[in-house]
Structures are given as structure tokens and as C-alpha cells.
Amino acid sequence: MNILVTGGAGYIGSVTVEQLIEQDYRVVVIDSMERGHKKAVHPDATLVEGNIGSKKTVADILRNYDIDAVMHFAADSLVGESMENPAKYFHNNVTCGLTLMHTAAEHGVKRFILSSTAATYGEPNEIPIPETHPNAPTNPYGESKLMLEKILKWFYQSYGMQYTALRYFNACGASKRFGEDHDPETHLIPLVLDAATGKRKFISVFGDDYPTPDGTCIRDYIHVIDLAKAHILALNTDGSGIFNLGNGQGFSVKEVIAAVELVTGKKIAVKIAPRRAGDPARLVASSEKAQKELGWKPLYPSLEDMVGTAWKWKCANPEGYKDK
Ligand code: UDP
DSSP states (O other): OOEEEEETTTTTHHHHHHHHTTTOOOOEEEEEOOOOOOGGGGGSSSEEEEOOOOOHHHHHHHHHHTOOOEEOOOOOOOOHHHHHOOOHHIIIIIIIHHHHHHHHHHTOOEEEEEEEGGTTTTOSSSBHHHHHHHTSSSSSHHHHHHHHHHHHHHHHHHHHOEEEEEOOOEEEOOOOSSOOOOSSOOOOHHHHHHHHHTTSSEEEEESSSSSEEEEOOOOOEEEEEHHHHHHHHTTSSOEEEEEOOOOSEEEEEHHHHHHHHHHOOOOEEEEEOOOTTTOSSSSBBOOOIIIOOOOOOOOSOOOHHHHHHHHHHHHOOOTTTTTO
């Protein structure tokens, strides 16, 4: 089976490509390299440097490589940036995503797997959050992904292209070869690891007065290899639908810092900072549907495993991919 992976030079895309290749799929990666890394592209994948918003580029790939299914990771994904520059998010994520989806449907692609997000829910009124929870994104990033999900639903109805939208909670961890290298880095675990290596002097905890047991925000961290495996299960499951991917357990910011101290053996300096705008106190997924319908089960649910693999990757790649 021939799979086109958009954004295969990024964090979750690169680990998914690795899993696909380990399972003998033939993979073509399209990546603009704006945020991706050449070194993150598995050597057995074919890399096309280009933009998913170019109908010709996408059509050529679909035809030349006889693509059966598309996994779509390429997107802008910074919540703060999306608030400052919504036009960029609606253009890159929705307009370019629409071109990709339409071209795929026209070329008879059978399955489309979308990298979606828990940000489609907004402020939760129920924990753990089921897929039936109302959608009320609080930022353009979440809205842009929700729009893609809606387009896919209609494309399925009218063009018969089956789709799976996977709503990730907090991706983290690394495989042996591929890990998280963002610029700028905004995610908690890599930032706390930078405080462990001394690259950062301290970690700012955004608020310690939330209505949670230790006052800090709770998130559902999920290992990137578990996310990658869910994509392959989705590829092999008939029908269309939307699934949460989280491990069903929440960990607070302070628990993450404690796990980093345990794994690295280093004391982390902490400064309590003001709350970050738009942060809900608690976001935890119900992944029952993915477990039941995709047969998915996280293999690395422990926080120590998630932090531990990220730490190993950071120690092996202290400056990340060093290709920018
Ligand atoms: N966070 C923090 N300090 C940081 C970065 C993040 O306290 O330097 C908190 C953030 O407020 C949130 C949690 O860590 O409660 C996870 O944030 P991240 O940006 O990793 O993921 P998000 O949940 O926003 O997608």
C-alpha cells in the first residue's frame, strides 16, 4: 500500500512514517520544510519538498506514486500564533488542506487520515471528554482543524473518500531515532527537559491557582509512538469517524516536573508565572471509542516512559536535528 504523508518531516509525522516503514508500507512524504527537518525524514521514504496547497504538486505525487491513502499532518499548530495571525491559520490549514483533500478525492484516494486536535472542544464541560462533547474551539487553530473535519465529512458523503480524524491530546516522547525539535519550543515537556540540561535556567509554571489538586493545569499526555500506531490502525479500519487519542489519565504541570526530576536526576528550578490565556484547568480524553473501534491501546501510558524517551532523544540530540 502506498501512503502519502504530509508533514512527514515534522514531529508526529516523522514517527508515523517510521512506524509505516517498519510495517512495510511504501511512503512518500511531502513537506514544505518551513518547520520540518530533512533529517527527520526516514531514509526509506521518498521526500518531495513542496506545498500541499499546490494542486499540481499533489496531483503529480498521487499519480506518480499510485497513492492509496493520505495521512495529513502538515499544519500550523501554535495556539498563540493563531490568535495573532488567524489568516495564516485559515490559509495554511484550511485553504491548503482543502486543495489537498479535493485533489485526493479527485484521484480516487480511498482513505484520508487527518491529524486533528483536542482544541476542537474548547473549554470542556465534561471530563473525560468524549467525542460527542460539543465543539467550541477557543482559538483559530482549533477552529481550522474543526473546519477540515467538517469538509471531510461532506467529502465522504459526496465523493466516498473514507476519513478518520484523530483528535490528539498532548503528544510527547520520542522514538529512538525521531523526536521533538520545534522552533520556537512552547511545549511543557521539552521545555522542562531544557531546564534539566541547563539550556534554560528555570521553567515557568503558568498558574498554580487552578481548581486542581496541586493548583496546576492537568493535561492528557500521550506517547508519539502510540499516536503513530493509531494512524495505522485507522488506515486498516473501514468506515469514517472521529476519535480522541489520549491515555485517559491526566498529569499536572507539577507532576510532569517531578517526573523529569526523577528521570534525569536533576533538580528543576521553578518559577510560578501568571496563567496563560485560554488554558483550561483540565483536559483529559476519553479514548474508549478508539480502543473499541480501532483496537487501539496506548503502549506507553506511564509519564516516566513518556518523559524517559524524550530525555533519551534529547541526550542523543542536544541541539535537535541541527539542520536549520
Ligand atoms: N505550561 C507551563 N509552562 C510552560 C509551558 C507550558 O506551565 O513553559 C503548561 C501549560 O499552561 C499547560 C501545560 O503546561 O497547562 C501543557 O502545555 P503545552 O503547551 O505543552 O500543551 P497544550 O496543553 O497547551 O497543548
